[in-house]
Amino acid sequence: MNSPRLKTVLSMQPSPEPVTVCGWVRTRRESKGLCFLEINDGSAVESLQVVIDLRADGLAEETPRAGTGASVEVRGTLAASPGTGQAVELQALSLRVIGEAPPESYPLQKKRHSFEFLRGIAHLRPRTNTFGALMRVRNGLAAGIHAFFQERGFVWVHTPIITTSDAEGAGELFQVTTLPLERLPLADGRIDYARDFFGKRAGLTVSGQLEAEALALALRDVYTFGPAFRAENSNTSRHLAEFWMVEPEMAFCDLAGDMDVAEAFIKFILRWVLDRCPLDMELFDRWIEPGILATLRKVVETPFVRITYAEAIDALGKAQASFEYPASWGADLQSEHEKHLTEKVFQGPVIVTDYPKAIKAFYMKLNDDGKTVRGMDVLVPRLGEIIGGSEREADAEKLRARIREAGLDERDYSWYLDLRRYGSAPHAGFGLGFERLVQYVTGMANIRDVIPFPRAVGSAEF
């Protein structure tokens, strides 16, 4: 059994030479003596129409078992279709139902389902048009990400999943332990992590950035593309407990260079997926987010607006819009502010730089004003922040001061400080939430619908 994919068959010319195809039945339409099966194998959005003459030998008996959801093998000849809606169709010579899908219990019907319902059957939803297209676009974006960095000579590095450092501060880590939870070993009344598997407290990584910095300061340009985990109790359409993150890190690079790469990166992968998944993208443009294709094409061609945080606050202050929270220097930009900047003022991606140091991470390079840091966020319409990045603090003493200010223990960061003690160099990087990118590109409203099996607070089914 080694039949061609339906995508291949759909592009073939009509021929009297029989072909064998396999797939799952999407719909079945019956008339007297004639049956139309729509079959799909996930290799393309389009399905193949199979025409069955119910008066032919053997076909009438097998056809009733080929209901919606059943897997079938059809041998037939490809012919030009007299009907509208498809160029070619398969005239069945033989039909074999491989696996039945009892119609009274098969959850997927030949009609549209709500995403809420499909979330409850995450193991079957990839068989729908939307999720098929989604997985193919997701794959296209992942391939485009690797292509972008590989073409530019970046080295893909694999940073640890289990870690004992925490780039963002404490409290959001999933703890990893082999200690018996029902009787924890104590030392002076506190949990004795010395007796844990790693001899100290460990968790799942929230970011590979710190380790990526170590590799960039040896290999120059590197990137990570792997899973990250956050145990935050946030229940929104933009957060997952387990998600994939892309984090380039570049030595001998400043904030301006960082922004250049970020902008080129977004444009490259958008162009990549528009070129390679046109039919899948049409589905999203038609059913999920009308206008998304035009928007993405425009983003590819238009320079991203670059403003400082101070300028953003200024623009927001002048806005006619009434905000729930007024924009004032020192406070982080609210969702409503990000939306206003990207959707109303600039109508496209905006890069905001030079945030107050108090609202950004300790590793960002301090500006000469002593108040702001060399951080940048790429904001996009509808989603807000899609990329967060910065030039890193390369001065050991300034970094040590920032660690102390942040209330962190310097001893936990000794290896990180070493990177500045020995052959320090300016370096910069950014992080992109992969699922947020998929959301941005497809227009899908909920992040739980852009990953096959979502993990979020209170929910880790399948």
Next chain:
RNA sequence: UCCCCUGUAGCUCAGCUGGUAGAGCAGGUGGCUGUUAACCACCGGGUCGGCGGUUCGAGUCCGUCCGGGGGAGCCA
């Protein structure tokens, strides 16, 4: 974690101010030589999320728990 909305047939939903449950689609059967949201006819299908309360009477009102969604915060 906070605020708001929501839970009725397999799915999507209707059910006004309390009087004992309905539509469309899906499914089954039959009809129709080319359908593509197929069409036409008939049929089956519900502890109205759980528990408790008010009431002669609760899908409807109240309390509580559970599930789902949207927004906020935090962030990617």
